[in-house]
Amino acid sequence: MTKVFIPSDTTARSLNADAVAVAVGALGEDIELVRTGSRGLYWLEPLLEIETSDGRIGFPNVSVESVHALFAEGIPTLEHEKCLGLVEQHQWLGHKRLTCARLGIIDPLSLTDYLDHDGFTGLAAALKMTPQEIVGEVTASGLRGRGGAAFPTGIKWQTVLDTQSEQKYIVCNADEGDSGTFVDRMLMEGDPLRLIEGMAIAALAVSATIGYVYVRAEYPQAIATLQRAVEIAEGAGYIGKSINGSEQAFHLEVRKAAGSYICGEETAMLESLEGKRGVVRYRPPLPAIKGLFGQPTVVNNLVSLATVPDILAKGAHNYAKIGKDRSKGTLTVQLAGNIKRAGLLEVPFGITLREILEDFGGGSFSGRPIKAVQAGGPLGTYMPETEFDTSMDYEAFKDIGAMLGHGGLVAFDDTVDLAEMAQFAMEFCAIESCGKCTPCRIGSVRGVEVIERIRAGENADENRILLKDLCDTMIEGSLCALGGMAPLPVLSVMEKFPDEL
Amino acid sequence: MNNHDLATGIATQLKHKPGALLPVLHAIQDELGHIPSDAIPAVAKVLNLSRAEVHGVVSFYDLFRTKPSGKKIIYICRAESCQAMGSRALETHVKSRLGIDFHETTEDGEISLEPVYCLGNCACSPALMVDEQVHSRVTTVLFDQLMEELLDDSSTRATKP
Numbered sequence: 001m002t003k004v005f006i007p008s009d010t011t012a013r014s015l016n017a018d019a020v021a022v023a024v025g026a027l028g029e030d031i032e033l034v035r036t037g038s039r040g041l042y043w044l045e046p047l048l049e050i051e052t053s054d055g056r057i058g059f060p061n062v063s064v065e066s067v068h069a070l071f072a073e074g075i076p077t078l079e080h081e082k083c084l085g086l087v088e089q090h091q092w093l094g095h096k097r098l099t100c101a102r103l104g105i106i107d108p109l110s111l112t113d114y115l116d117h118d119g120f121t122g123l124a125a126a127l128k129m130t131p132q133e134i135v136g137e138v139t140a141s142g143l144r145g146r147g148g149a150a151f152p153t154g155i156k157w158q159t160v161l162d163t164q165s166e167q168k169y170i171v172c173n174a175d176e177g178d179s180g181t182f183v184d185r186m187l188m189e190g191d192p193l194r195l196i197e198g199m200a201i202a203a204l205a206v207s208a209t210i211g212y213v214y215v216r217a218e219y220p221q222a223i224a225t226l227q228r229a230v231e232i233a234e235g236a237g238y239i240g241k242s243i244n245g246s247e248q249a250f251h252l253e254v255r256k257a258a259g260s261y262i263c264g265e266e267t268a269m270l271e272s273l274e275g276k277r278g279v280v281r282y283r284p285p286l287p288a289i290k291g292l293f294g295q296p297t298v299v300n301n302l303v304s305l306a307t308v309p310d311i312l313a314k315g316a317h318n319y320a321k322i323g324k325d326r327s328k329g330t331l332t333v334q335l336a337g338n339i340k341r342a343g344l345l346e347v348p349f350g351i352t353l354r355e356i357l358e359d360f361g362g363g364s365f366s367g368r369p370i371k372a373v374q375a376g377g378p379l380g381t382y383m384p385e386t387e388f389d390t391s392m393d394y395e396a397f398k399d400i401g402a403m404l405g406h407g408g409l410v411a412f413d414d415t416v417d418l419a420e421m422a423q424f425a426m427e428f429c430a431i432e433s434c435g436k437c438t439p440c441r442i443g444s445v446r447g448v449e450v451i452e453r454i455r456a457g458e459n460a461d462e463n464r465i466l467l468k469d470l471c472d473t474m475i476e477g478s479l480c481a482l483g484g485m486a487p488l489p490v491l492s493v494m495e496k497f498p499d500e501l
Numbered sequence: 502m503n504n505h506d507l508a509t510g511i512a513t514q515l516k517h518k519p520g521a522l523l524p525v526l527h528a529i530q531d532e533l534g535h536i537p538s539d540a541i542p543a544v545a546k547v548l549n550l551s552r553a554e555v556h557g558v559v560s561f562y563d564l565f566r567t568k569p570s571g572k573k574i575i576y577i578c579r580a581e582s583c584q585a586m587g588s589r590a591l592e593t594h595v596k597s598r599l600g601i602d603f604h605e606t607t608e609d610g611e612i613s614l615e616p617v618y619c620l621g622n623c624a625c626s627p628a629l630m631v632d633e634q635v636h637s638r639v640t641t642v643l644f645d646q647l648m649e650e651l652l653d654d655s656s657t658r659a660t661k662p
Contacts, residue, residue: 011622014637042624179580182621217527217564218576218620220633253518256527259564261618275522275548277561293519336623337585343624365586374581378618410582410623421581428618 001032002075003051006062007104008035009189010221011182016063017046023067024048029075037190039104040183040344041092047104049087050075058087092360097346098319098330099307100183103190109228111236114193120238122309126201127246134205135161138308140316142328147173147264147301148376148405148481150327150394153308156298159288160206163296168208170199170250171273171292174215174222174302175257175264178377180336180408183344184302188215188222191306192229196252198305200243201312202298203250211252212292213302214269217259227254261432265480266299268434279434280480301406303332324350327393337374337410338364347392354388357411368413372497374421376405378428379485381492382418401492418500422493423451429486440483443474447490454501464494464501507532508540512547521548522558526565535566563615571606571613573651575599576630579616582623586638591627594641598648611652 006012006021025033041047044060048070057078059070070076076083087093097103106113114120126134139154160168172195176184187195199211215223230252234240239250255273257263263272267281270292291297307329311319320328327349333356335342340362347356357363357370364370372382381402383390390396397404412421426447433440450467454460471487478484493501502510511528515521525544529536536559545552559565577592599607599614606613622628625637629644636647 010620010635011625011637014622014625014628014635040624045625176621177619179619180582180623181619182623185621218617218630222621255523258523258527258562259617260562272523273520275520275558276554277557279561334623336582337626378581408623410585412585416585421584424581424584432618 001030003032003034005034005036005049005051005056005104006046007038007190009038009186010219011042012038012045012047013221015045019064020046020048020062020067023064024071027067027071029071031075034107036105037103037108037186038344039087039093040100040186041090041341042343043341044084047087049104052078054078055086055088058084058090060084092341092343092345095330095345095347098310098322099194099303099332100187100191100344100346101310102194103186103344106191108190108192108225109232111193111232114191118313119193120197120244120309122312123197123200123238123244125312126204127244129204131161131205131207134201134312137312137316138205141311141319142316142323142326143304143307143311143319144327144394145301146303146307146332146406148178148403150404153300153304156288156300157202157205159286160208160296160298163289165296167210167293167295168206169292169295169297170202170206170208170211171266171270171287171297171299172199172211172213172302172305173264173266173269173299174213174219175269176216176219176302176406177261177264178379178406178408180374180410181334181377181406182336183332183334183407185219185222186344187302187306188219188226192226193233194306194309195226195302196229196233196239198308199252200239200250201308202300202305204243204246204248206296206298207248208298209249209251211250212273213252213254214257214263214273215254216257223254223256230254260434261428262434262480262482265482267480269299270297277434279436280482282479303406322348324348324391324393326395331392331404332407333392334406334408335361335411336408338366338370338413339411340365349391349393351392352388353383353390353392353409356392356409357388361411364411364413366413366415368415370411371414371416372412372418374410374412374489375408376403377408378425379403379481379488380405380408381488382412382421382496383492384496387496401488403488418493418497419451419455422490422501423448423455425486425489426451429482433482437477437479437483439474439477440479440486443470443478443483444486446470447474447487451490451501468494504533504537504539505543508543509547512544516547522550522555523562526559530565535569538567571611573611573631574613574615576615576617576620578618578620578622578626578628578630580619580623582619583627586626587640588627591629591639591641591644595629595644598645 429444
C-alpha cells in the first residue's frame with residue numbers, strides 16, 4: 001500500500017484538487033489516498049505527493065488528464081520526469097517550520113496523525129505547570145501578537161491572569177480580512193487541532209473556561225473543518241468538561257462572522273460575539289481587564305495561539321533563539337498579488353523583503369519590474385523598490401513607517417496606478433468604517449473625493465495640502481486602527497511615489 | 502410554516518447561547534436564503550431585544566441579506582491582491598456580461614453579484630466564489646466558461662421534477 005497525498009485546502013480545491021483525488025482514487029492501484037492541508041507552495045498546486053522510504057516525493061500541477069500518464073507505469077518514482085524531488089528539500093521549506101510544521105503533511109482531522117506528529121505535547125507540558133509558569137514561558141519566548149499589533153502575548157496573558165474574576169474567556173481572532181493574507185485559513189483547514197491545543201493552553205494559563213473562535217464567513221471550509229476538529233478534540237477529552245483529565249473545563253465554540261472587516265478589530269469583534277453591531281469600543285478598559293461580556297478576556301490572533309503549543313513543548317528558550325532582536329521566532333509570510341511564485345513561507349524574522357520577493361517569489365508574475373509592495377494589508381504602506389532591502393522585523397519596518405501586520409505581502413508590477421490604489425484605500429475605509437468616530441466615518445468619504453479631484457487635475461496642489469491635513473486628522477483623531485491607518489497607504493504613495501499622486 | 506414562526510423556532514432553539522443574535526440570524530438566512538422583515542420582531546421577542554436592535558445588527562453586516570438572492574451568488578474579490586492581477590477589468594466584464602451591478606440580481610433570478618474583500622485565495626488571484634466554491638486565476642474567458650456551466654447546470658435542474 002503506497003500513500004498518496006493530495007491537498008484539500010480551499011486554494012488547492014479551486015485548482016481542481018478534488019477531481020484529481022477522484023482520478024487517483026479510481027486508478028485501482030494499491031494506493032491509500034490521504035487528503036491533507038496545503039504546504040502553501042501554491043504555484044505548484046495541485047501538488048501530489050507520494051510516500052517513499054526516503055521521504056515524500058512531489059509532482060506539481062497535476063490535472064485529471066495528467067493522472068493517467070503519471071501512473072501509466074505504476075506508482076511514479078523519484079526518477080519520473082515530472083517529479084520535483086523530495087518535497088522536504090524544496091527551497092521554500094528550507095527554513096524549519098514551527099507554527100506551520102504540519103501543514104500539507106497530516107490529515108487535518110486525524111487525531112492519530114496529529115498525535116504521531118507531536119500533537120498535544122505542548123498541552124501535556126502545560127498540564128504539569130502552574131498558570132504562572134505557563135504565562136512565564138510564553139513571556140520568555142518573546143512571542144508577539146501576530147495579528148499586526150505585535151504586542152507581547154505573555155504580558156497580555158499576565159494581565160488576564162492577575163485580574164480576579166469568576167469567568168474569563170479566550171477569544172481567537174480568525175477574522176483574517178487583510179488582502180494578501182491566508183495563513184489563518186490554512187491553519188484552520190490544514191492543522192485545526194493545533195489551534196485548539198493553543199487555546200486550551202491559554203485557558204489553563206489564565207483559568208478561562210470558555211473560548212470562542214471568531215471566523216470570517218468568507219471561509220466556509222475553514223469553519224467546517226474547525227468545527228469538526230472541535231468535536232474530535234472534545235470527543236477525545238482534550239477539551240470540554242475537562243482539559244485532558246485536569247480539573248479545569250474548557251468549552252470551545254466556533255462563531256461565524258458576517259462579512260465586516262472592522263470585526264477584526266478586537267473590541268468590535270467582542271461586540272459582535274455579544275450579538276451586537278461590530279462597533280469599536282473605547283479603550284481603556286483593555287479587553288484583558290474588561291473584555292467579552294465585561295469579563296477578563298485573552299484576545300489573540302490565530303497564529304499567536306497556534307504558536308503556543310510549540311513554545312510549551314520545546315521550551316521558551318528554543319523559540320526565543322530564533323529571529324532578530326525583539327522580533328523573536330518565525331514570521332509566516334504570505335506572498336501574493338503579482339508574483340511568480342505565491343504562497344506561504346515560514347521564516348525567521350530578519351530576512352529581507354528583497355530575498356522574499358526575488359529569491360523565493362521569483363519576481364513578478366507578469367515578468368515586468370515590481371514597482372511597489374503593499375505590506376501588512378489594506379492599511380499598510382506601499383513600499384518602493386528602494387525599501388526592498390528592509391529586514392522583515394517589527395522594528396525595522398516601524399523605522400521606515402511601514403508595518404508587517406499579519407505578514408501579508410502584495411506585489412504590484414509597473415502597470416499599477418498607485419493613485420487609484422490610494423483612492424481605493426480611502427474607499428475601503430469608507431465601506432468598512434463602523435461609523436462610531438467622525439474622522440474615520442466622514443474623513444474616508446472626503447478622502448475619496450479629494451483624491452478624485454487631484455487625479456482629475458482640479459486645484460491639484462491645494463488639494464494635496466488638504467489631503468495631507470485630512471490624513472493627519474484621521475491618524476490623530478480616529479478611535480481605532482482602521483481610520484488611524486487607512487491614511488498610511490495614501491501618504492506613502494504621496495511621499496514615495498510623488499509622480500503618482 | 503410562516504417566516505415569523507420559523508424565526509421564533511430558530512431563535513428559541515439557539516437563545517441559550519451567550520450573545521446568540523448572530524448565530525440566530527445565520528441560521529435563519531441558511532434556512533430562507535435571506536432575513537425577511539417579519540423575522541425581525543420574532544427574533545427580538547425571543548431574545549428580549551428591541552426590533553431596532555435586531556434591525557441594527559442585520560443592517561450592519563454585509564453578509565446578511567434582507568431580500569431574496571438569485572439561485573447562485575457570485576462573490577467577486579475586490580481587494581488589493583486581486584487588483585494587482587487584474588480584478589478591476591474582470592469586475593467590469595462580469596457586470597456587463599450579467600447586466601447588473603453589485604448587490605443586484607439578474608432579471609431571470611438566476612444570479613446575484615456581491616463584492617467581497619478577500620477570500621484568502623490571494624496566492625492565485627484574481628478570485629471569485631460561487632456559493633461556497635472558490636475559483637482561482639479567473640480571466641474573462643474563464644468567467645464566461647464558468648457562466649455557461651452554471652447556466653447549464655441550473656437549466657437542467659429546472660427541468661427536473
